[in-house]
C-alpha cells in the first residue's frame with residue numbers, strides 16, 4: 001500500500017484483537033493498514049509449569065496463527081512501528097508514528113492492548129512465565145491440589161485468589177489492604193481454610209532454580225517469611241496502551257477506552273477492541289471476538305463513503 005494515500009481504516013495493534021480486525025477488514029475489501037510494534041501481541045506469553053505438558057493446552061498463538069501468517073505475507077497491509085498519537089482533522093484522522101510517519105485514514109481502530117504491572121523485585125525477570133505469571137484467570141484450572149501465591153491489593157487480585165481457592169490446595173494472598181477484605185470476595189477469602197492472607201506484606205524476592213519456587217515477603221514490622229509455592233501470580237493490574245488517543249475519546253477510571261456494545265468510542269470514526277477497552281475479560285478469545293465486532297462496526301461507519 002502507498003502510505004501517503006488516505007486509508008479507509010487504520011488498525012493500531014497486532015495482537016488478537018488487531019489481527020482479527022485487520023483480516024476482517026481485508027475480507028470486506030477495505031483499504032486497511034495495520035500499524036503495530038509486533039504481530040501476535042501477548043499471545044507469545046505462555047506460562048510454563050513443570051507438571052503441564054504443552055500439548056495439553058490450546059495456546060493463544062494457535063488461535064490467531066493463521067491471521068498472523070497471512071499478515072506476515074500481506075506486507076502492503078501492515079506498517080511495523082509504534083504509534084505515538086492519533087489526531088483528528090476536519091474529515092479524516094492522522095496517525096503519527098514514533099518514526100515520524102503521518103498516515104491518513106477515514107477511521108481508526110485502537111487495539112493496542114494493556115501492559116501488566118510488574119513487581120519490580122529481584123528474581124521476577126528470571127522467572128517470568130516460568131512459574132511466575134500475570135494472568136491467573138488464564139491458568140487457574142491447572143492448579144487443582146497445588147499451592148499458589150497471588151500478589152496484589154486490587155479487585156483483580158482478590159478475584160484471582162478466589163478462583164484459585166476453589167481448586168487449589170493452598171492459596172497465599174500477599175499485599176491486601178484492610179478495605180478490600182470487607183468486600184464479598186474479601187469475606188469469601190477470609191472464610192476459606194485453604195487461604196492465608198498476608199495483610200500489608202510486601203514482596204522482597206522471588207527464588208527458584210528452573211521455575212519460581214519460593215517468594216520472600218516482609219511484614220510492615222520487618223519480619224521476613226519465605227513461602228513455598230508451585231507458582232506466583234502477580235495481579236497488580238493493567239496499564240492500557242491508550243495514550244495515543246488521550247483527550248480524543250472518553251476513558252474510564254482505569255484509563256481504558258470506553259466502548260459501547262458496537263465497539264464505538266465517544267469519537268465518531270474511532271473504534272476500539274480488546275484489553276485496551278473497558279470490555280469485561282482480558283482473554284484471547286474475547287479479544288478475537290471484540291476485534292471482529294469492531295471491524296464490522298467500522299465497516300458500517302465507512303459504507304456511505306466507499
Ligand SMILES: Cc1cc2nc3c(=O)[nH]c(=O)nc-3n(C[C@H](O)[C@H](O)[C@H](O)COP(=O)(O)OP(=O)(O)OC[C@H]3O[C@@H](n4cnc5c(N)ncnc54)[C@H](O)[C@@H]3O)c2cc1C
Pocket residue numbers: 012013014015016017018035036037038039040041042043045046047060081082083084111112113114116133134135138139241244273274275276281282283284285287
Ligand atoms: C502473562 C500473560 C499470560 C496470558 N495467558 C493467556 C492465556 O493463556 N489465555 C488467554 O486467553 N489469555 C491470556 N492472557 C491474556 C491475553 O494475552 C490478552 O487478553 C490478549 O492478548 C489481548 O489481546 P489484545 O489484542 O487486546 O492486546 P495485546 O495482545 O496486548 O496486543 C496489543 C498489540 O498492540 C501493539 N501495540 C501496543 N502499543 C502500541 C503502539 N503505541 N503502537 C503500535 N502498536 C502498539 C502491541 O505490539 C501488540 O501487537 C495472558 C496475558 C498475560 C499478560
